[in-house]
Amino acid sequence: MPASTDRDPARLLPVDPTVRAIASDLYARVADRPIISPHGHVPPSLLLDDEAYADPVALLMTGDHYVTRLLHAAGVDLADLVVDQSAGRDARAVWRTLAERWHLFAGTASGYWIEEELDGVFGITTPLGHDSADEIFDDIATALARPEFRPRALFRRFGIEFLATTDDPLDDLAEHAALAASDLTGRVVPTFRPDRYLDPDVLAFATNVERLLAATGRPADFAGYLDALQDRRAHFIAHGAVSTDHGVEEMLTLDLDPVAAESLFRDVLSGVADAAQRRAFRAHMLVQMARMSVEDGLVMTIHPGVRRNHSSATLARFGPDTGHDIPVATEFTRGIRPLLEKYGLERDFHLVLFAVDETTYSRELAPLAGFYPSVYLGAPWWFLDAPDAIARHRAAVTETAGFYRSSGFIDDTRAFLSIPARHDTSRRVDAGFLARLVVEGRVRLDAAERIIDDLVDAIPRKVFKL
Known part of the structure; x- marks a missing residue:
């Protein structure tokens, strides 16, 4: 099919000619750099089967x-x-x-x-x-x-150096082991996603916990439950995992003493816990996940603020993850304080906070990342991984937290073919943002060149301990 028009090579860059010229040079520095994708949902079977x-x-x-x-x-x-x-x-x-x-x-x-x-x-x-x-x-x-x-050929063509998948804690990770032993260029690793084992409101929560305990041979008390989760984390680490991923509707953490936690665990497992108890259990388990990350080194990522399965009719007909998860307003500062009181000053603990509520960027997230050595700003994701939204994120957080408290871009996609398009979008928008700062005399050109380089390489490597 003959092409009717060519894509504008300066697409997404600022329209002002002076700013665009600088942005074009900055973008050219990173346009063909390898892709580091530390959070996404491409199944490992796609690359293993290579169909x-x-x-x-x-x-x-x-x-x-x-x-x-x-x-x-x-x-x-x-x-x-x-x-x-x-x-x-x-x-x-x-x-x-x-x-x-x-x-x-x-x-x-x-x-x-x-x-x-x-x-x-x-x-x-x-x-x-x-x-x-x-x-x-x-x-x-x-x-x-x-x-x-084919997928493997595209993986090489896209220049993907690191790709993280999202995986159930009880996955045997055989596909990842096979990929690691294959001749695939680049590194594909699992991500520990334990939501269905931590949230009492998830369908079949008790059954999920029973499966977890049975798979690890741990006793059905709270200590055994925690040990079972740690066992599975160790299994993931042995297969190359660098992070855990936690999706919660509410950003709430709670540090309970062992006796209270044991009682709460028994109530949620038996199904007698009320809504307040289930909420408290979820909050406490985020603190426990932070403790485990301090101990085993896995980066902890949290993305709160989404009401899952908003349409009950759609859920009944088509199941979850079918496009009807909707963002809600989110509060971070008070809700995350118990976790940060306990672990926020641990310098080897990396906590990446994502938001779908833009009002939190300058009010809460940038100040948190601008003080706590453990906290990093997650990239704009999901509904906010679009050109204008990425630019708004930079404008909202940079004056307080700078560039080096951010995570690097996160494509967060199931659509394999969109990975390079999404990363290119981020690189173009960041080049434009930096170019404006250069023209306004707020950042030197040599500093902007270093920053654009680091945003696609050194920063995600550091944050995700690569």
């Missing part, structure tokens, strides 16, 4: 909630976005559903990323739409049949 993508839908739509949720908002049934031959929905039909509504994605981060992927990976710059849907589908499908478009 060709079935079709453009599997590549660009399946599992990408940024895409499916906006189509759903426009009246498309989520079922119509799933390839199902028995229902008469082949991949081409699903692709046409996206193409015919492509105008809905104008100005969105997901629209920008997909256009970046079509151009950067396949050389397709013809606008997606009703008239071009089939031709673009065929071009992608033809490319996917070639060996250079």
Whole structure:
């Protein structure tokens, strides 16, 4: 398919010509640097099996909630976005559903990323739409049949040096072991994600804990439960893990004495705990996770402030992680104080705090990271990993915390093909932000050059102990 236009090489950079010139030079320094991706959701099986993508839908739509949720908002049934031959929905039909509504994605981060992927990976710059849907589908499908478009080949082409997945504590991590023993360039490691074993409000919590105790041979008391979690953390560390990941709705921590914690554990495990007790247990377990990170060195990341499964009807029909998790207002300073009172001054403890509530950036997160040696600012993520939101984040936190209390970019994606597009977005926005500071006389050019280099390399290496 012939290209209709070329992508602007200065896209996302400031429009002022003086600032743009500096930003272009800064961006050029890092445009082709290797990708360090310390938090994401690409399954390790993708790279281990190295099977060709079935079709453009599997590549660009399946599992990408940024895409499916906006189509759903426009009246498309989520079922119509799933390839199902028995229902008469082949991949081409699903692709046409996206193409015919492509105008809905104008100005969105997901629209920008997909256009970046079509151009950067396949050389397709013809606008997606009703008239071009089939031709673009065929071009992608033809490319996917070639060996250079298999996942491992793309992994090398993207320049991914480090990739973290997100994994259940009871995963045997056999796929990671096989990847580590393979000839894959770059490092793929698991991330310890224990939410379903820490939150009494999770469906089948008691069963999950029983499975954890059985797998580790630990007794069914609180001490045994903690030992079981530590056993599994050690298993993850042995397979290369560098961090733990915790998703909570409320940023609340609580330090209980052992007797109170044991009583609370028995109540939540037996199902008699009330809402206040379950809340207290979640809060205490974050402190326990911090204690374990102090002891075993795993970086602790927390991303609070999301109401999971907001649509009960959608949850019933399609299950969790189907695009209806919605951000809520979040408070950090008071809620995290018990944890920081205990471990905040531990210099080998790394705690990365993410937020979906932008109002916390300058009021709470930057001051916390600007004082506690353990606290780092997580990159804008999820709904805020878009160009303008990344720029707002830099503007809100830099004057208080600087650049070196940040985590480096986090792509947080299930969509493998979007990884380079997302990292490139961050690099362009940071180059523009730094260029403005240079022109305003707030940062020297040589300092800006060092900062842009460190943002994509030294900073994430330090924060995630790579």
